[in-house]
Amino acid sequence: MQKKGADKILPSEPALRIIMRRLREIMAEPSDGQSRLDKIVRQIAGLMVAEVCSIYLKRQDGSLELFATEGLNPAAVHNTLLKRGEGLVGRCAELAVPINEPDAQNHPAFAYRPETGEEIYHSFLAVPVLRGGDVLGVLTVQNRTQKEYSDEDVEVMQTTAMVLAEHLVSGSVAGVNSGAELSRAVGHVIRGQPLSDGLALGHAVLHDMRVVVTEFKAEDPEAEASRLETAVEELKASIDEMLEQGDLNMAGEHREVFEAYRMFAHDRGWLRRMKEAIRRGMTAEAAVERVQNDTRSRMLRQADAYWHERLKDLDALSDRLLRVLSGGMRAPVAVADLPHDTVLVARSMGPADLLDYDRTRLRGLVLEDSGGQSHVAIVARALGIPAVGNARGVVDRVDQGNPIIVDAGSGEVHIRPSSGVIAAYGEKARFQARRHRKYRTLRDKPAVTKDGQRIELHLNAGLEVDVSQLKDSGADGIGLFRTELQFMVSATLPRLERQTQIYRTVVDRAAGKPVVFRTLDVGGDKALPYLRQPEEENPALGWRAIRLSLDRPGLLRTQVRALLRATAGQELRLLLPMVTTVGEVDMSRAVVERELTLMRRRGSPDPTKVLLGAMIEVPALLYDLDALCPRVDFLSVGSNDLLQYLFAADRNNNRVAGRYDPLSPAPLRALTVIVDAARRHNRPLSLCGEMAGHPLEAMALIGLGYRSISMAPASVGPVKSMVLSLDVAALERWLQPAIQSGEGNLRARLKRFAEEQAVEI
Ligand code: PEP
Ligand code: MG
16 A cells, blocks of 8 residues: 655555445446455555455444455354444444544453454554445454555544445345345434325435435546636535625524525535545545534534534535535436335425426325424325334435335335334335225215215315315315415416416316315415515414405415406306405405406406305314304315314424324314204315325214315225214214213224224224
8 A cells, every 4th residue: 555745645546446346336237246355455455555354334233244354254244243332343333433543452442252253463443334324234444464554544433434335235245145134234214293194115216306426536627626616616605695685584593594504615624625535536526515524423423413503504404515516506306217106205395396206207206304283294295105204314324216115004115114113114005005005995975974975085286186086085175276286386376377277177177066265375384485474473373365365465465367368168166275364254255255246347357156165274263153054155274273273283393293282172172163053054064184084084974064175185085984983873872972071082982983883994
């Protein structure tokens, strides 16, 4: 190995370059994983002029297994195991830092393993094999003579370990003798929050894909340094620009994140460390990744949550910098490159991003930051894609192309699962497929209970594509068309013509089945990128839905006009979100009347009938139902919002969102009050919150008197199956006394009732 003088720049270049080339060749040769590892250690030993080179890989229990060696006793391979933290190798893995010892034998941490025959070697260099902050294993070299390895030696070994890590996670060296151990060693289970039910087995595609560094060694360090400088300047400018725009997207936490990016981007230490790596002969990209890896392992050793948060910023910033260096801020994934069983993995994602992907190839979605009521979750549900949110750390743990299982029932995400886990989930998936086949056979059966009560099952939709599910699911109509989804996925405000065209397509595709169009429910958590909204302290209680529409009459008028045009010659059902007072209904009706009059005056064809409905989402309205009912043509309970306001528990805040049970006496009484009022005033009533889509909750609603409910397409089958096996009269006799009994939450008792009555839930 060549040694460098203090002022020379790339004396070790040949060794590193040759190692890189040989690694590439080894990976390209047809061979099994073990032979590849054997060849790798042989090559590294030769080029590092070391008598020993070994690879230890981490097992699931944190111990390190000798996987390949040149120089130690070959019989020790797969037999030598070091406990977590044991010996110098264990210490290297624990601390995630290189260990360079001229006299390892006499080091207090040295762990003697007679089977390896390593007592004759004195100098010892170990580097961690790091990937995304995880230590996958340790790469070592040893020599008989006592010597301290040079900085270049450490550098070469670290860069080699980086490349080795890529190959380990890509699976090209898996399948070695203890392949199962290896895959378990680098596999993970992350527990997140179910966003959209279902099960997906597939391969990971990273949204906002991390640029994979393939060139590590540079020919011209000066050119690399100047590429890096230009890229950092570009990065800084783009962050400054975003901060200076100061639009509504940059409010609150968003702004804080970008401020943190700016802080990092202007950190001279960061740039200096990357430049040093370049001076040692790396490409700009490899330098970014190296410094990211080093900083990560340092930060991860800090117990303080603050540093873990900063780590996210650093990662995001490094990823951005890599994208700038590779010439595009975001490289969209070409459809042809998507696996047929794509599981998208992202830190966070807007609904529009999700729709960029080819649906036919999407099997699942895993998000690090998004909760159940986020819009991307709504879109995932609409598309029927199993999704898990709040999957902390998933982006760091997954690599492009990794096998991955999304169990959106439990919220578990299995990354690089073992063959046993794959087999178990494969069985589960086949069971679900059988169940779905059963649901399909129910598709054309009307939802009638055992005692002859017809229950209308409708769909919640919001995108043109959703409407096709009407036929596939056998639902009775669209009980809630969330018009804002179209606005949210659009880059600019959809104008009258575009809106008319969308609504017309929806009505046409519904082919005579009723559609309830809800007027824009934006504001609060549903931000439109092109609509300026003030920052609010309590967005859920703020300027949203009908409040915003009435204050922006231009917006409401255009939408009403588009809906009237799109439903010419048919009935229009128009639903108002977040009604708090009856006055809001009167004002909205006046807008509709005015548009109708204008339309008729112009001689344009108008709808045969306009039915105006109110959503019951605000508790105040529960106490004014006798005033409300005569003013509207129908009622629809938005239980998602109604429950969040009744419980005073933010539906988007995971700490409290699932804390209170809808199947407890207070909400069930509130829901009964609405049924009673609708009956008194002879007004059609429906419920379109998430609870309608869960068979047990839907059963309770039917027991309360609801005869029409609206849900996500995937829920229609299971809910219909429940309806067909239910005797409503028995449930009604049982339910009200149970609510009044004072025994609290009814969930367990409802389950028991279903079991005893053989109701399919
Ligand atoms: C609800 O609040 O229950 C509802 C259906 O409306 P959204 O989920 O769109 O707020
Ligand atoms: Mg709502």
